[in-house]
Amino acid sequence: MKAEIIAVGTELLLGQIVNTNAQFLAQECAALGINVYFQTVVGDNEQRLMDSLKLAASRADVVICTGGLGPTQDDLTKDVLAAYAGCKLILHEPSMKAIEDLFASRGIHMVESNRRQALMLEGSTPLINDAGLAVGNAVTIQGTHFVLLPGPPKEMKPMFTNYAAKWLSALMNEPVPLYSKMLKFAGIGESTLEHQLLDLIQTQTNPTIAPYAKEGEVAIRLTTRAHTEEEGEALMAPTMQEIRGRVGEYLYAVQNVPLEAVIVHRLIETERTLSVAESCTGGLLSDLITGVSGSSQPFLGGIICYTNDVKHGLLGVPKDVLEGEGAPGAVSQETAMLLAEGLLRTLGSDIGISVTGVAGPNPSEGKPVGLVYVGLAQNGKETQVFTLQLSGSRGMIKLRAAKSALYQLWKQLKEN
Amino acid sequence: MKAEIIAVGTELLLGQIVNTNAQFLAQECAALGINVYFQTVVGDNEQRLMDSLKLAASRADVVICTGGLGPTQDDLTKDVLAAYAGCKLILHEPSMKAIEDLFASRGIHMVESNRRQALMLEGSTPLINDAGLAVGNAVTIQGTHFVLLPGPPKEMKPMFTNYAAKWLSALMNEPVPLYSKMLKFAGIGESTLEHQLLDLIQTQTNPTIAPYAKEGEVAIRLTTRAHTEEEGEALMAPTMQEIRGRVGEYLYAVQNVPLEAVIVHRLIETERTLSVAESCTGGLLSDLITGVSGSSQPFLGGIICYTNDVKHGLLGVPKDVLEGEGAPGAVSQETAMLLAEGLLRTLGSDIGISVTGVAGPNPSEGKPVGLVYVGLAQNGKETQVFTLQLSGSRGMIKLRAAKSALYQLWKQLKEN
Known part of the structure; x- marks a missing residue:
């Protein structure tokens, strides 16, 4: 009807x-x-x-x-x-x-x-x-x-x-209800995902495959008609297998949940704690994490280190890394690494994630708007730093930087 | 048309x-x-x-x-x-x-x-x-x-x-262009504002008065037709005067800017620095402030003190205030006051604002969801604490708590 x-x-x-x-x-x-x-x-x-x-x-x-x-x-x-x-x-x-x-x-x-x-x-x-x-x-x-x-x-x-x-x-003559599920992806753009699945999207009729873009995230919805969940799952199984084979590495959930919720639950599951050091994201990363019910269990807290004094005083980044001729500066691989490692000492968490960069609208330290470094430190492991080149308004750069940090964290967590 | x-x-x-x-x-x-x-x-x-x-x-x-x-x-x-x-x-x-x-x-x-x-x-x-x-x-x-x-x-x-x-x-054929301005309010609900202005909204035709509700904020838009800004201002003057007389104490801007932008500019203007301590808002308050271009001048940073260890270790709230039989607890007037005062020491800002409360979905320390305390400390002044009883989802309580903290800060800043 x-x-x-x-x-x-x-x-x-x-x-x-x-x-x-x-x-x-x-x-x-x-x-x-x-x-x-x-x-x-x-x-x-x-x-x-x-x-x-x-x-x-x-x-x-x-x-x-x-x-x-x-x-x-x-x-x-x-x-x-x-x-x-x-x-x-x-x-x-x-x-x-x-x-x-x-x-x-x-x-x-x-x-x-x-x-x-x-x-x-x-x-x-x-x-x-x-x-x-x-x-x-x-x-x-x-x-x-x-x-x-x-x-x-x-x-x-x-x-x-x-x-x-x-x-x-x-x-209704034959009311077969719709059965649908949402697949959520991170670390892949809407158009790239669709490109990978284009033949399926265009030819598939049962289940149907529809892409959905959400700010900083990408999703597709599978829909079929089924009397029971079992029947629905069986109808979707071949398509699910095909999608996993092509873009499974970016698939973080088979339900409509944000990436940060998956992260919080994985931290709880593996009994690890997290803290964050935010420069350019200015609290947004922590806000996303603390939006998840139950986040108070693994999330110890964070430091919004907007000034070099805070980066030095609370997180122990040496002054000569932050400032002075030839210093890497506040927006650098070195600082991202030292901030993340500083979290493990200052807040005592198992994992520390840091974000430092230029949110704009003006360049900083001679570095361009959109240059962002994400640091990821874990007890007993080598600290990793990821370099991002983001675009958009100040608000968009903050959001994309926070989402990228979550993506890197999720990749780490799913592996161990 | x-x-x-x-x-x-x-x-x-x-x-x-x-x-x-x-x-x-x-x-x-x-x-x-x-x-x-x-x-x-x-x-x-x-x-x-x-x-x-x-x-x-x-x-x-x-x-x-x-x-x-x-x-x-x-x-x-x-x-x-x-x-x-x-x-x-x-x-x-x-x-x-x-x-x-x-x-x-x-x-x-x-x-x-x-x-x-x-x-x-x-x-x-x-x-x-x-x-x-x-x-x-x-x-x-x-x-x-x-x-x-x-x-x-x-x-x-x-x-x-x-x-x-x-x-x-x-x-548009209209020979006279539209001239409009947005009045932004804080600390007053949409229905209360509308009630105070109902006769104006219903009978006023030049300028027209239209209410606009936005999450956690309230605005009205005045619209008239005028060839010049001067003419527009003159046509709006009597209505503006009437509105200021009735609800002027809640009017924070006569343009479409968020409350945090007014706060950042006022801090720059009066050469004062700010830092924040966030428990239940979990980074949202800092995120709002750092969304404003230029916020890196007055905003030094913040501490997201999700655990008692962070409240004690970084902001010096005594353990016996936070925990133990008969202690006020993490969600209390005392803790809000001590967190705000701790900011002045730890981060060295002129003003410190703290938020501690229960965002839900479950009560904490036997205190109900939606109970929130905002602390406001300034060098050389007595620390103030504001008690809030908020409703809504976890996300709504975080937003309303952050907006309330901004409102209290704005009230302080406009007076001196």
């Missing part, structure tokens, strides 16, 4: 609120095996709403509307759909009683317009509102299935989950 | 991401005096994208598309619009050069598909991508004005603000 989601509300067209309802309904439809082909936002305008309903009915089997069920003159969705269907609006008595009871219990006079919230299309299925006053509707008109839901997410979500989803499921 | 916003991307139809681009563009159009009548989301499908472009052209003067400009086979927006216009795609040489330079500077082989990102419709105006690789396009086809923007918000927003908005403004 093909579906269209229509959100009704001038506040969306003015950008006063973001359309999170569309995302929720899109996810729910995918889980039900309903394909959403379009999402539309239209204002509280009778003619344009009518046009949108007609268009949606012409290209979709299922039309899910949110918004416009409230008590005000702006709330038009039921009126317009009734006009489209050529039917009357009638009172849904249980909803009317719930509205009257609520006003009575609060000792407030009920304004007449509240009756509008209890109206439903004649012949439709009422959808109960467990979290508010406006009753929803589900109705089939000339072969198109319409679902009317309220706009506030707190009312819309339970109404969909508890009532509308069942009504929709009952309509 | 009437506009339609089309977001292109299967990931939106599957609900994998929320359509924040539509909200941003809706707000920007409102500010430009362009009326958005429809928003549409369509997948990476040639035929349906073509249908959406035709429909939008039939009912709007301006069609703004986001997404589908990347290097992959899924990225179809330029191809489909070129087919609609019956024109060729040509190479935008400066963008091609930027792409080649980037790959060369990283020493990576450029996959051929990256050339797609430098394509533009013949006869169109290129829109420069300052934060990524795909060039945007602006072009008028049979009387309809099309703007093609990339999907990633970090690329889309600056391209719209710096290039597309000007192209659109030049099309």
Whole structure:
């Protein structure tokens, strides 16, 4: 079944609120095996709403509307759909009683317009509102299935989950749900990954393979239809094997988790502790790591060493490495190495990772914007330093440097 | 002028991401005096994208598309619009050069598909991508004005603000250009601010007043039409005076800058240095501060003191404050105070700010999730501690705690 989601509300067209309802309904439809082909936002305008309903009915089997069920003159969705269907609006008595009871219990006079919230299309299925006053509707008109839901997410979500989803499921002939999994990659660009998998992406139909780019990370999603997880896994197995063979070294998770979460769990698993020394990333690397629940177990802390005094005083980098004629300088392999090693002494962690570089917008020490060194020290092992040449704004360079540091750390951790 | 916003991307139809681009563009159009009548989301499908472009052209003067400009086979927006216009795609040489330079500077082989990102419709105006690789396009086809923007918000927003908005403004018949300014607030909630200004927001027409909520910050935008800055200022003066009278104590800037930028500039102006000690914010506070260009002048660095050992060892908080029966504990007024004061000794800054609390998801030391203390120490002044009770996810609590710390710091700095 093909579906269209229509959100009704001038506040969306003015950008006063973001359309999170569309995302929720899109996810729910995918889980039900309903394909959403379009999402539309239209204002509280009778003619344009009518046009949108007609268009949606012409290209979709299922039309899910949110918004416009409230008590005000702006709330038009039921009126317009009734006009489209050529039917009357009638009172849904249980909803009317719930509205009257609520006003009575609060000792407030009920304004007449509240009756509008209890109206439903004649012949439709009422959808109960467990979290508010406006009753929803589900109705089939000339072969198109319409679902009317309220706009506030707190009312819309339970109404969909508890009532509308069942009504929709009952309509489906062979409801084979979608089964999908996300593959997350690090250390490889979106276009390079896609290049490696291009023939699969273009020819593969079961499962389908879709690339997804996220800031500093790359993912692909495999999707098939399966009744059980076992069946889904079996259908995906040959494709998974092919992908692992081609780009397995960059695959860090087969679920939608950030790289730092995999790192934190690997540290916990192997009972190792971590600390960080950040110059150009300025706290971002630590922020990413501490965003993971449970990070307080392996992550001891960090030092944001924005000045040479801090690099020297807290992490023991000799002054003559940092400054002076012919010195390597704060942005250098030597400093990255010494910062990482200093962490093992100062914070007593098993692993220390350092980042020093030029985030911009101006060069520093005569070194170009985007030059970044990542140091990785481990007890009993030789310290490694990685040189990066990054581009973008100050914020982008910070992010790419932090993500690169995480990638190098992950590579180390998965090997031992 | 009437506009339609089309977001292109299967990931939106599957609900994998929320359509924040539509909200941003809706707000920007409102500010430009362009009326958005429809928003549409369509997948990476040639035929349906073509249908959406035709429909939008039939009912709007301006069609703004986001997404589908990347290097992959899924990225179809330029191809489909070129087919609609019956024109060729040509190479935008400066963008091609930027792409080649980037790959060369990283020493990576450029996959051929990256050339797609430098394509533009013949006869169109290129829109420069300052934060990524795909060039945007602006072009008028049979009387309809099309703007093609990339999907990633970090690329889309600056391209719209710096290039597309000007192209659109030049099309408008309005003889008097728009003049607007953003008022940024801290330490006051969106609903409280709106409540204080509700009568102005509802009745004011020149300038118009529109609220904008951003995570952890609150803003309103005043917009009028004026030929000169002087005329614009004069038209806004009475409204500005009224707003300052009501909520002036929370107004930190009359331009669209983050609170941390105001703080960094104030520190430079008053020649003072800053350092931070972060427990529950885990680096986020430092990350926000170091996101500001020029922050390396006043910001000396920070210590992410995730363990009691670090709080004690590097910042001198006595062990019996941190642990043991009857001790205040790591999450306490005492610890926040001692961490902030420890910064003045360890890092030698004029001001030290500390954050310690429970980010969740689990309580710590028997203290509830969301309990956070902010300490503020200054040479020669009594240390202050602020107690916060925050709500939300782990990420939200980190963000709200960091923003609250910035707010307290700003209040101090503006007074002296």
